[in-house]
Amino acid sequence: MLELRNLSKSYASGRPVLSNLSWNFKAGEFVSIMGDSGVGKSTLLNLIAGLDTPDAAAGESPIIVDGVPMSGLDDDAATKLRRARMGFIFQAFHVLPHLTLLQNVALPLLLNGLPTERATEMLDAVGLGGRGGDFPHQLSGGEMQRVAIARALVHRPALVLADEPTGNLDPDTAHSILTLLRREIKATGACAIMVTHSQAAAEMTDKVLQLSKTGIQETTIVNPFKQ
Numbered sequence: 209m210l211e212l213r214n215l216s217k218s219y220a221s222g223r224p225v226l227s228n229l230s231w232n233f234k235a236g237e238f239v240s241i242m243g244d245s246g247v248g249k250s251t252l253l254n255l256i257a258g259l260d261t262p263d264a265a266a267g268e269s270p271i272i273v274d275g276v277p278m279s280g281l282d283d284d285a286a287t288k289l290r291r292a293r294m295g296f297i298f299q300a301f302h303v304l305p306h307l308t309l310l311q312n313v314a315l316p317l318l319l320n321g322l323p324t325e326r327a328t329e330m331l332d333a334v335g336l337g338g339r340g341g342d343f344p345h346q347l348s349g350g351e352m353q354r355v356a357i358a359r360a361l362v363h364r365p366a367l368v369l370a371d372e373p374t375g376n377l378d379p380d381t382a383h384s385i386l387t388l389l390r391r392e393i394k395a396t397g398a399c400a401i402m403v404t405h406s407q408a409a410a411e412m413t414d415k416v417l418q419l420s421k422t423g424i425q426e427t428t429i430v431n432p433f434k435q
């Protein structure tokens with residue numbers, strides 16, 4: 209579904225952040241990415257999301273979505289593909305304060321020229337049925353994340369990207385948010401990639417990838433509290 213091939217990123221001022229990363233992400237998988245602070249997890253998600261550009265690569269595109277090499281697309285085509293095929297749960301894509309909850313969730317449908325009925329269904333699915341007319345400032349942090357999840361999934365994207373979606377939530381709320389995210393991903397067959405520092409969050413995914421200076425590899429979580 210998403211292929212990374214020798215993906216590299218260095219910033220003009222400094223050392224390389226990511227070097228020659230390769231990985232295949234499959235449809236229907238819920239994957240977490242863990243790793244030390246500063247190792248490049250958010251950079252990786254930003255590159256996949258198109259918020260940042262990878263280092264120029266000779267030959268093949270370093271990011272391939274649904275078989276489409278992203279570097280072969282012009283800006284318009286790349287924007288259309290992201291809008292239709294991806295959903296984001298990022299700080300940078302906060303719930304918009306001047307729109308109601310229903311309008312927020314309907315936004316990806318409007319942008320893709322799709323009927324907006326599913327926005328109401330998604331609000332129901334995340335436990336906020338009947339609150340579509342409320343505005344974001346009337347919500348708790350956990351409820352806000354529910355809206356963000358509903359908006360990220362409403363247009364049935366093939367790829368969901370989440371950067372620390374439970375970072376500022378208490379453990380019970382975090383667990384219920386991830387249960388919801390998992391259920392919705394499995395219902396739609398999307399692939400979801402979540403960056404997290406939380407072991408408890410990572411335990412709710414199908415696969416845990418460790419990003420380090422030497423690259424990316426699958427890892428098993430050892431939970432000392434479960435022994």
Ligand SMILES: Nc1ncnc2c1ncn2[C@@H]1O[C@H](COP(=O)(O)OP(=O)(O)OP(=O)(O)O)[C@@H](O)[C@H]1O
Nearest residue numbers: 219221222225243244245246247248249250251252
């Ligand atoms: N726009 C930028 N310009 C220069 N350096 C940057 C930029 N963005 C990130 N970096 C550097 O790239 C490295 C990776 O940052 P990134 O935010 O991806 O790490 P991370 O693994 O997500 O860290 P954390 O777990 O602390 O959020 C860091 O050393 C950071 O300082």
